[in-house]
Amino acid sequence: MSTRRQASVGWALPDRVPRPWLGPPGRRAGRVLHRMTLPAHVESTAQLRGMFPWLAGVGLPTAGTYIGQERFSGSPFCFDPWRLYSLGLLHDAGIFIAGVIGSGKSALAKSLCTRGVAFGRRFAVPGDIRGEWVPVVQALGGRVLRLGPGMTERLNALAMPPKPDGMTDDRWWPIVRSHWEELLVALVRTLLPEQRALTMDERTALETALTTATRRHDVGGDLSRLRPIHLGLLVDLLLDPTPDMAEQHHLDPATLRDRTHDIGLAIRALTRGSLAGLLDDDRPDNQLDWRDAATVVDISRVKTSDTAVALVMATTQSVIELAFAHRPGHRFTVYDEAWRLNRFPALMARTNAGQKVSRATGNATLLLCHRATDMLGGTPESQFHGRALLADCGTRILYRQRSDQLAVTAAELHLDDNQACLLPLLEQGTALWKVNDQPYLVDHLVLRGGREWHLIDTDQTMRDDYPEPTGAAP
Known part of the structure; x- marks a missing residue:
């Protein structure tokens, strides 16, 4: 029996024949019926960021x-608030840094300050509540x-700073006295019941006691002959006003003594x-x-209460402000653990007032929370x-945040959903920077x-390779 092999004949289009349903030929040919002829759309990255928030554009x-x-563009990220202000890219020199413990906010603040010294900042x-800025400044x-119990160094809240060059005694005295008055009002109000x-x-x-204590009227306004004063002298005058003080109030001394008794005792709490x-x-x-490249007041030994720490912080802030007043220069003023002030409205108001005059003084406030x-x-x-x-x-720097803080953080700092959702995922040393509301993801x-x-x-004591102190038990 013979077998018969049958050949099958297939029909196929040659390769050179175009297949209109497959689109144009090529390695990655599309499956369209005809070639697209729409014109190209040109748009700026600033506009496209409305749809793509993390589109890499022109950085600082x-x-x-x-x-x-900068994480997305891969370009080097540099920051100087005064330089950006002069270029019109930043409207305020204030800087807010927030992040959970260990995220890297303190390290960034120290790098920003230490590296800025090379640029004259x-x-x-x-x-300095924990004393961690001391080795940096040294x-x-x-x-x-x-400052603290057993320490030989102190501050005089009412010390007269050197008069700036070119300023007369008649102009300098009102500045110093009003500065002292604002500080005393803030301190007294913080110590009074219910902070009334x-x-x-x-x-x-307070104003008449300061003038009387310095004996300004007796020396004809000559600041070089003023009597040096301190808080103890002020307490004595408020608890026992002089007849001259009573005359300026148009009251008898006994009535004035009754009305100043509470504030006298409040200031006395600062000296006892x-x-x-x-x-x-x-x-x-x-x-x-003011010519020092770096200055720090170490209050790590003041551990009595949050109120005591806040009072010392406010006083040292005022002393430094007055010592550097009317000597314009580019300077960071660092408020580490700024949250300790939020229970005291008068102290918050002082900090806020100091920040609002930063344009005149050249100061950039650095708030860490x-x-x-x-x-x-x-x-x-x-x-x-x-x-x-x-x-x-004008600059907000956000390190890793916990999920339960995202809603409030986004509302207060005007973050969109993409930026807010990114915060819990940030690695140590990586932060979301918002400079004039422009976002950047930056690796420090x-x-x-x-x-x-x-x-x-600041985390070296938490690591396994941290050396044990001499004589410690194994």
């Missing part, structure tokens, strides 16, 4: 302090003042008890020099000043093991 100019690398830390050859506002008699008594010897030094000079809500605690008045401080910060770069690393690293 590479001028000023080097911070690290000075910095001051009015209240490495830069700056000035360190240590001062009466007009009490406010006027746990705060004795911190702010009531009778020396006329606080040994602060764990979260945005740290600035929104306390009374409604404290919350008002906290929101004002945030509004005056530091040479590990270098000299800067040992100065700015």
Whole structure:
């Protein structure tokens, strides 16, 4: 039986014949019936960011302090608030930094200040609560003042700073006296029951007591001949006003004594008890020099209460402000643990007032907190000043945040959904920067093991390789 092989014939189009349903030929030919002829659309990255928030566009100019690398564009990220302000890219020099413990906010603040010294930027830390800024300032050859029980250094809250060049005595005295009055009002109000506002008699008594204590009228207004004063002298005058003070109030001394008794006792609390010897030094000079590259007041030994820490912070802030007043220069003023002030409306108001005059003084306020809500605690008045401080910060730097903080953070700092959802996922050392509402994702770069690393690293005691102290048990 024979088998017969049958050949099948298939029909196929040759390759050279176009197949209109497959589109044009090529390696990645599309499946369209005809070639698209729509014109190309040209748009700027600023507009496209409305649909694609993390579109890599033109970053900040590479001028000023080097911070690290912008994550999406891969370009170097430099930041200098004064340089950006002069270029019209930043409207306010205030900086707000927030992040959970260990996220890298303190390291960034120290890098920003230490690297800025090379560009002529000075910095001051009015209240170093943990003493971690001390080695930074010492490495830069700056000035360190240590306050606390058993320490020999003190501050005189009412020390007369050197008069700026070109300023007359008649102009300098009202500036100094009003500065002292504002500080005393804030301190007294913080110590009074329910932090009530001062009466007009009490406010006027502070002014007359300052003038009487310095004996300004007796020396014809010559500031070089004024009697050096301190808080102890002021307490004596408020608890026992002089006839001249009573005459200026148009009251008899007994009536004035009754009306100034409460504020006299409030100031006395600053010179007795746990705060004795911190702010009531009778020396006329606080040994602060505005020409120092770095200044820090170490209050790590003041551990009595949050109120005591806040009072010392406010006083040292005022002393530094007055010492550097009317000497314009580019300077960072660092408020680490700024949340400690939010329970005290008067102290928040002082900080807010100092930030609002930054354009005249050349000062850039640097606020460090764990979260945005740290600035929104306390009374409604404290919350008002906290929101004002945030509004005056043209640069917001957000490190990792916990999920339960996202809603408030997004609402207060005007973050969109993409930016807010990114915050819990940020790695250590990576932060969302918003400079004039323009977002940047920045990696803070530091040479590990270098000299800067040992100065700015605040987590070294938590690591396994941290050396044990000599004589410690195994």
